[in-house]
Amino acid sequence: MTDKTYPRSLRHGLFITFEGPEGAGKTTQLQMLRDYLAAGGYDCVLTREPGGTVVAEQLRALVKHHDSGEIMTDEAELLLISAGRAQHVRNLILPALAAGKIVLCDRFYDSTTAYQGYARGIDLDFIRRLNSFSSCGCVPDLTILLDISPEQGFDRAAARESTINVSDRIEAAGMDFHRRVYDGFQKIAAADPQRVKVVAASGPPAEINQQIKGIVEHALQKL
Numbered sequence: 001m002t003d004k005t006y007p008r009s010l011r012h013g014l015f016i017t018f019e020g021p022e023g024a025g026k027t028t029q030l031q032m033l034r035d036y037l038a039a040g041g042y043d044c045v046l047t048r049e050p051g052g053t054v055v056a057e058q059l060r061a062l063v064k065h066h067d068s069g070e071i072m073t074d075e076a077e078l079l080l081i082s083a084g085r086a087q088h089v090r091n092l093i094l095p096a097l098a099a100g101k102i103v104l105c106d107r108f109y110d111s112t113t114a115y116q117g118y119a120r121g122i123d124l125d126f127i128r129r130l131n132s133f134s135s136c137g138c139v140p141d142l143t144i145l146l147d148i149s150p151e152q153g154f155d156r157a158a159a160r161e162s163t164i165n166v167s168d169r170i171e172a173a174g175m176d177f178h179r180r181v182y183d184g185f186q187k188i189a190a191a192d193p194q195r196v197k198v199v200a201a202s203g204p205p206a207e208i209n210q211q212i213k214g215i216v217e218h219a220l221q222k223l
């Protein structure tokens, strides 16, 4: 990255989302990209879904760790995640984009399509309309899909989580569920190749980061 001017402000901001199976390396790569862009003078906001605002983080905790004994229905899970997105988009993402910032988001509505749609089996057309409603029609400019098998992603996440010991409903859904998630992401990428860029994620972090930087630089040049 050359020609540094501080701070760099983009006229309409840039909205980049990262997607992929559990343990794909999204958080790792998002932090590396944020550091790279910040070093180039860009004003970046790093956020995540579910979550991103106070209310949305409370809903995230309910979705991920609810353990009262009452079964959470798939429909309630979808609506809680969508409610969090309604807060997150309106209170954080859209204002940041309007201020010319680069918003880097760990998961967004493609995860809803993959997890609640393809994997849980909720009607995909309903999910498409709900995604549009909850996100206020806000579409990512670029989506990086980190491509790793569910098995390898799980091994990575398990190695990390052996030290954490907090139960997570969605992670615990079983390998068949996570294979449907994986297949769902592949279908999402195939249907929208302009927006969704697939990056192989089984190699070392620095190598993956190089590829991502190339894709993001290309997107920035087109602004």
Ligand code: Z5A
Residues within 6 Å of the ligand: 020, 021, 022, 023, 024, 025, 026, 027, 028, 029, 049, 050, 081, 107, 108, 109, 110, 111, 112, 113, 115, 116, 156, 157, 159, 160, 170, 171, 201, 202, 203, 204, 205, 208
């Ligand atoms: N969900 C949903 O169902 N519907 C929705 O609409 C949305 C989400 C938005 C969020 O969980 C859950 O919500 C998620 C989907 C659901 N559930 N599942 N499963 P989360 O935020 O807690 O977890 P996650 O999004 O699945 O991500 P993760 O497990 O935290 O993984 P990650 O961010 O992709 O990876 P990481 O943390 O960067 O790396 C994982 C480990 O691997 C870590 O120890 C790293 O040091 C290591 N790592 C990273 N990169 C590499 C490479 N390249 N090689 C080797 N090791 C690596």
